[in-house]
Amino acid sequence: MTPNKLVYKNLTRRRGRFIFTLLGIVIGMASFVAFMAMGGSLKAEIERESAALGANLVVTPKGSCAYEQVSILTGEQLPTTITAAEVATIRAIEGMQAIPYLAERSAINNRPVSVMGVLPIETKEFKGWQIAKGVYFPTDDAEGAVLGAVLAEQFELEPGDQVRVRGTMLPVLGVLEETSGKDDLTIFLSLPQAQQLYQQNDLVSYVAVRVDKLDEVDLYAMKIKAQVSLGVVSDKQMLNSVLGIVGTVNVTLQLIAAVAILAAAFGIVNTMLTATYERKREIGILQAMGAARSTIFRLFLLESAIYGLLGGFGGAVLGLAGSFFVAPYISQNAATSFVKGSQTSVDPMLLLGAVFFSTLIAMLSGLYPAWKAAKLSPVEAISYE
């Protein structure tokens, strides 16, 4: 017999209660881990998109806020108020490259997809795209669509097929190589064609800017602002404000999970207190056998710690599995739409942290019952029937 074995025997003597208490902590930890994992992959995805944008500065309509910045990274529809004249002014500034985009939406088989109007030749070079199938736009105002790799595969579209964009059938010219970003899920049109289809004559949504000398980013931001009355954000500012929004969403979700864990913790308190009352006489016997109060305390604390250990492990596994399977279903709004197509990464630190955290919670929950058990006087415990 060892203290661990004794604890194990005591834990499993009331199977039903053991399992239900454990389920409580498993579910609480699972939701916590799932939200953490999703939040983590969301963050990674946003950072990837920001890098994929390939810009140091983004010119947005005047007065745009964080929501528009999220939309730039997610490919949501954006208000288009930047005029051709403004684009031309920006593009005339020396020492930097400026690429305008028109971000719109369409639907294929009732599923929403992003549509982007681009300057074919410059954008391809700017983004470093490669063609996987078919051809790219032969000219800057060519008819037809170039598709992202995942979108083409999803809707089984090949070069030569037709794709309907805003009610107009367009030939599929080619399919891009995978970029593992949102470009994979986008229909690209030449800017003139997109403007015509969406009746946005001469207007674009935003302009991505890459400066030649990185340490002069601020200088160029000021130069742009001096010439046009538009918003200018650096990629870092944009990243920070988007991550800020995502962070708020994450914190909210984690608070919900924290409430679930708190409820589970009270479940442990309840179970352990019940065990203390049930085993009152046995505690007296143990004391008569020579167990010190500290020994009783440790046995009970260890018993509740096991709930945390098993619950943390079970919760982490279930939570990671959950975030993997559930994530696609919650990717319907802008803030979480990144999750689609992204792989939930299994972070061993998250697993370890979950087990550690829930063990800590369980031990805290066990403190009071263990103290109650340890402070029982042997005579009182033995006289109890």
Added chain:
Amino acid sequence: MSDAIIKTTGLSKEYGRGDTRVRALRGVDLEVPRGSFTCIVGPSGHGKSTLMHLIGGLDRPSGGSVSIDGQEMFTLKGKQLAELRAKKIGFVFQFFNLLQSLTAAENIEAALMLAGVPEVQQKQRARELLATVGLSDKVDAKPGQLSGGQQQRVAIARALANDPPVLLMDEPTGNLDSSAEAEVMTVLDELKRQGKTIILVTHSSEIAARASYLVKVRDGRIEEVVTSRQVLKKIA
């Protein structure tokens, strides 16, 4: 009685305060010789169990002292007192002595664990002890699968686990029928032969008849101590 293993002086115990105050023991001076079989008898509620609890260090007295093997008990701190219980004293109570989730052998192993015996030596010792109380075939039985007499014999085996010099038994057969009591008495005879010091509370005249000393308790005091030669006469 020069070689007293247990000695109490002016031992008293009060429960409660004010109107609810109960004076369970009112100054008990008792010397228990090493290797003796002492029975404590007396009417219900007169302080027999209270005396046993104090002798065993399960409770602290309101006044007076207890020493075991010359060691003053109540100057010890809780942890040391617990250690003393593990090494010097074996307890058997009237009922529900066993840890219900453990088998007969495991109950004994738990006692060995608490006295610091390493796990590898526990199994062998538990089997030996169960053999001495005639329960070699019940090693893996849970308390619920044992009769009352068998449970008490396991409890005795467990009390013997750390080879303590003193065994304290509070009505060990109080809950048993006469045949089960006979089983326990056989074990007690063997322990007597081995020279254990046994202090036993009982209402059974059969057991009292085997005592070397009979201590009669009344109203929290020792009314009379009868030595073995007189015991049989007294009982009859």
